[in-house]
Amino acid sequence: MNSKGGKNKGLLGLFISVQAVLIILKVLGEISVSWWLVLIPFWAWLLIVGVCLIAMGILAMELVYFIRYSTSVELNELWQSMMELRETKGE
Numbered sequence: 001m002n003s004k005g006g007k008n009k010g011l012l013g014l015f016i017s018v019q020a021v022l023i024i025l026k027v028l029g030e031i032s033v034s035w036w037l038v039l040i041p042f043w044a045w046l047l048i049v050g051v052c053l054i055a056m057g058i059l060a061m062e063l064v065y066f067i068r069y070s071t072s073v074e075l076n077e078l079w080q081s082m083m084e085l086r087e088t089k090g091e
Contacts, residue, residue, distance in 0.1 A: 015044070015045045018041045019041040019042055022039075022041065025038075
């Protein structure tokens with residue numbers, strides 16, 4: 001995020017700006033829609049953050065599974081059998 005000139009040019013800044021304008025218009029009575037519709041940028045931001053957190057959780061579980069599997073006894077036994085096969089094939 002670029003802090004030059006005090007401007008926040010990220011996606012979060014866009015969501016906050018749109019949300020602020022909609023809330024001000026709703027409070028001033030310029031728009032006559034439900035608060036649920038006024039808060040759409042907030043719900044969209046929550047949805048994006050939620051999806052990212054779920055994806056990170058899935059990736060973390062996959063990483064834990066991979067680490068467990070790669071250090072498992074079965075893999076070590078497979079490695080040993082491959083080394084034995086290589087030694088017998090070389091003779």
